Each structure stands twice: as structure tokens, then as C-alpha cells.
Amino acid sequence: MTLIPLSHQAAGHEGPLQTVDGSLFIKPSQPQEIEFYNQTQNKRMKINDDVPYGDSLSDWMPEYVGVLYPGLSNDLIHQSNGAIDEKTLNKATDTLEIEGDHKQYLILKNCLYGYSQPSILDIKLGSILYDSSANASKVERMKKVSQSTTSGSLKFRIAGMVIKDSFDGKLPEDLPGFKMKDVSSTTFKKDYITFDKYFGRKLTKDTVSEGLKIFFRYNNLPKHVQDRLIENFHVRLQMLYNCLLEEEIRVISGSLFFVFENDLSRWEAKNYEDPIISTPTINDDDGDEETEHTDDKELDEDVPLSCLKFIDFAHAKYTPNEGYDEELVSGIQNLFEIIENI
Known part of the structure; x- marks a missing residue:
């Protein structure tokens, strides 16, 4: 499995990538941005479960998966509270072949994953x-x-x-x-x-x-x-x-x-229900075979x-x-x- 250029980009610098299935977003990053994601994630983990979703800054940020250091290590140095299964992480870790002097790459859930148009x-x-x-x-x-x-x-x-x-x-x-x-x-x-x-x-x-x-x-x-x-x-x-x-x-x-x-077919399939904010979904797929989920109807139910x-x-x-x-x-x-x- 390989990484490909981002399929949709409205602004920003060149360089962001995605997995072929579109589930992960990978972009070159700097220590300050990575530290901000880590601090925000740590703050979120300390919040009580009874705090409404949407009251924490992390609820409005893309789901944080981790950081890669191509050329320095093939290991993911941070995993976000088990929200992404190991198989999905390995897809990014094993196939990120980018030349560079120990660049850092931020891995996020792709906000566009599952959207048709x-x-x-x-x-x-x-x-x-x-x-x-x-x-x-x-x-x-x-x-x-x-x-x-x-x-x-x-x-x-x-x-x-x-x-x-x-x-x-x-x-x-x-x-x-x-x-x-x-x-x-x-x-x-x-x-x-x-x-x-x-x-x-x-x-x-x-x-x-x-x-x-x-x-x-x-x-x-x-x-x-x-x-x-x-x-x-x-x-x-x-x-x-x-x-x-x-x-x-x-x-x-x-x-x-x-x-x-x-x-419009997706709107009709969901009876035009569009929640204000959707909680993250946890991928608990334990299968051994890699699958593409873009057209998976079960997944589509979770995509806003x-x-x-x-x-x-x-x-x-x-x-x-x-x-x-x-x-x-x-x-x-x-x-x-x-x-x-x-």
C-alpha cells in the first residue's frame, strides 16, 4: 500500500498526502505543531466523561493519530488513545517513503474520508x-x-x-x-x-x-x-x-x-439528518486482510x-x-x- 497526494485541498502548502483508501491524512510538520497536538490530547484525556462533547478544543481538531519520523524510525512514536487500530497505523508506517532529513510527519484522521462529492x-x-x-x-x-x-x-x-x-x-x-x-x-x-x-x-x-x-x-x-x-x-x-x-x-x-x-443520495439515505457534531468512531476491525472501505455502507453510516x-x-x-x-x-x-x- 502506498501514499498518494491529497485528493482535495482548498489551501495550504504542498506536500500533504493520504492513504489510498483516504482514511489517513499525512503532512510534514514542525515540533511546535506536534507539541500542541500532544498537549491538547493530554488535556482531553483528563476531562471527565460527563463533559459535553464539543466543550473541549480537541473535539474541534482533526482526530490525532500520531507522528512518523521517516528515515529515522519506522515506529509510530505516539498513538492517540487506541482510537486507530494497529493495522491502519502500519499502512502508513510501512509505506511512507519520502526523502528528507529526518522530517516529522503528522498523522491525522482524514476529515474528508467517506465523502462522495x-x-x-x-x-x-x-x-x-x-x-x-x-x-x-x-x-x-x-x-x-x-x-x-x-x-x-x-x-x-x-x-x-x-x-x-x-x-x-x-x-x-x-x-x-x-x-x-x-x-x-x-x-x-x-x-x-x-x-x-x-x-x-x-x-x-x-x-x-x-x-x-x-x-x-x-x-x-x-x-x-x-x-x-x-x-x-x-x-x-x-x-x-x-x-x-x-x-x-x-x-x-x-x-x-x-x-x-x-x-444528494447520501442525504436521502440519512433522512437529511446532519448532527451538529459527531463523536469519534473507534475502528475495532480485527481482520487480517486489508480492505478498502470507501464504498462500505456500514462505514458510510458513520460519516457525517x-x-x-x-x-x-x-x-x-x-x-x-x-x-x-x-x-x-x-x-x-x-x-x-x-x-x-x-
């Missing part, structure tokens, strides 16, 4: 887009990006978007200041339209709602499904907002990852129709006694106030 949206939070390690050139460049985009005015910015091509290549109507053909393409993956980073950078405080409307409304899903999606994401953002008010962290260039299903995840922690840390991150909560508040009205 996903639309995805990456929103970067905060107006500060650099940390203390950035050189003067990057600091100046990132300040200009923030000042000239909704990162500065709203403390969030659309970093990238991939939507199902529901209208035979026809693009949404142009927005003030730019043409859709200049910020989008259909070359990323057949039957999908990709909106690059300049799409979000050209949106203003007055037009960002139209950009978000494209994500939720420019598809063939029935209006009642679109409305349900908007309502559910609105509630999720409020829940994450409340969660982050209780977390003493600082996250620079963290992102919100939105995904929803365009395949939409979800929201908090991602990208390369510049994240815990900051005891310093209160919550105002940049994060302000950006999320502005976002759910806009989404409520689209």
Missing part, C-alpha cells in the same frame, strides 16, 4: 499573519496582506475553496473588483471548481458575504438542505466560539475547515454530511494565565454573524 472551504483566522520567528521581509509582506484584506477588517479571510461543479463549468457571477475566471480554475480535479488564495484576498468587508454564499448556495442541493447546512455551521461556530473563550492559547494562521456533502474543524497549528501554543485569544474569537464571531444572513 465534498465541497471544502478554508478560512484563515486572525489579523496577525506572522509570528516572532518571521524575518523582516515576511513581517512586512504579511502586514500588507492583512491590511488590504478582510484579515484586517474582519479578522478572517477565505484562504481557498473547492466546490462541486454543479453547472457544467459555468462560474458564479463576477463580484465587484474582479472576475471569477481570474481567481478560479477547473484543473484541480475533474467536476470541481477551485478558488485560489486571490479569491479571498480580493473580497472586501462588503462582498465577503457573497463569497461565502457561493460556497453554500452555488450547487444543486435543495434549498432546505442549503438552509440546514448554513444553520448547522452557524451553531458549530457559536459552539467553537464558546469553547475558545475557555482556552488560554495563541494561534497564528490557524484555519477553519468546512466540508459538506453534495451527493458536513463538519467543521479547527486546523493548522504550526504557530500555536498554550499561554496559561493570559486569557483567550481575542483574534480567534473576534474572527469567528464576525464569521457566524455573516453566515447567519446568507
Whole structure:
């Protein structure tokens, strides 16, 4: 079994991979991000079982599987509370053949696993887009990006978007200041339209709602499904907002990852039931044979129709006694106030 390039990516750096069956997401990482995942996981394990799911930061992060050090060791140095079976872990450990000087690779459950026709949206939070390690050139460049985009005015910015091509290549109507053909393409993956980073950078405080409307409304899903999606994401953002008010962290260039299903047959099969937040599932398959589960009906029952995840922690840390991150909560508040009205 081998690893392949990520099948869908709305934003971020090149390099993320996935297992062939799509169940695991593997990306190059840095010690600070790995430490943040470890600390968050340790905090979650100390929480009482009666604490509602969604109140802990780890509930909003992708499920943490572990870390690999290709070229240094073939052993997984961390396993996340037994949530992933040994066979699945070995698939990544045995086949990760990437050249590098002892690079570290973060292994997460793939948030897109089981989706048939996903639309995805990456929103970067905060107006500060650099940390203390950035050189003067990057600091100046990132300040200009923030000042000239909704990162500065709203403390969030659309970093990238991939939507199902529901209208035979026809693009949404142009927005003030730019043409859709200049910020989008259909070359990323057949039957999908990709909106690059300049799409979000050209949106203003007055037009960002139209950009978000494209994500939720420019598809063939029935209006009642679109409305349900908007309502559910609105509630999720409020829940994450409340969660982050209780977390003493600082996250620079963290992102919100939105995904929803365009395949109406999956909505119908689930009677249009889309839970606000789904608890992790434990894989207790003890069989010896490797199997592909993408089309497994039993697995499909556990895959949600939409979800929201908090991602990208390369510049994240815990900051005891310093209160919550105002940049994060302000950006999320502005976002759910806009989404409520689209």
C-alpha cells in the first residue's frame, strides 16, 4: 500500500498526502505543531466523561493519530488513545517513503474520508499573519496582506475553496473588483471548481458575504438542505466560539475547515439528518486482510454530511494565565454573524 497526494485541498502548502483508501491524512510538520497536538490530547484525556462533547478544543481538531519520523524510525512514536487500530497505523508506517532529513510527519484522521462529492472551504483566522520567528521581509509582506484584506477588517479571510461543479463549468457571477475566471480554475480535479488564495484576498468587508454564499448556495442541493447546512455551521461556530473563550492559547494562521456533502443520495439515505457534531468512531476491525472501505455502507453510516474543524497549528501554543485569544474569537464571531444572513 502506498501514499498518494491529497485528493482535495482548498489551501495550504504542498506536500500533504493520504492513504489510498483516504482514511489517513499525512503532512510534514514542525515540533511546535506536534507539541500542541500532544498537549491538547493530554488535556482531553483528563476531562471527565460527563463533559459535553464539543466543550473541549480537541473535539474541534482533526482526530490525532500520531507522528512518523521517516528515515529515522519506522515506529509510530505516539498513538492517540487506541482510537486507530494497529493495522491502519502500519499502512502508513510501512509505506511512507519520502526523502528528507529526518522530517516529522503528522498523522491525522482524514476529515474528508467517506465523502462522495465534498465541497471544502478554508478560512484563515486572525489579523496577525506572522509570528516572532518571521524575518523582516515576511513581517512586512504579511502586514500588507492583512491590511488590504478582510484579515484586517474582519479578522478572517477565505484562504481557498473547492466546490462541486454543479453547472457544467459555468462560474458564479463576477463580484465587484474582479472576475471569477481570474481567481478560479477547473484543473484541480475533474467536476470541481477551485478558488485560489486571490479569491479571498480580493473580497472586501462588503462582498465577503457573497463569497461565502457561493460556497453554500452555488450547487444543486435543495434549498432546505442549503438552509440546514448554513444553520448547522452557524451553531458549530457559536459552539467553537464558546469553547475558545475557555482556552488560554495563541494561534497564528490557524484555519477553519468546512466540508459538506453534495451527493444528494447520501442525504436521502440519512433522512437529511446532519448532527451538529459527531463523536469519534473507534475502528475495532480485527481482520487480517486489508480492505478498502470507501464504498462500505456500514462505514458510510458513520460519516457525517458536513463538519467543521479547527486546523493548522504550526504557530500555536498554550499561554496559561493570559486569557483567550481575542483574534480567534473576534474572527469567528464576525464569521457566524455573516453566515447567519446568507
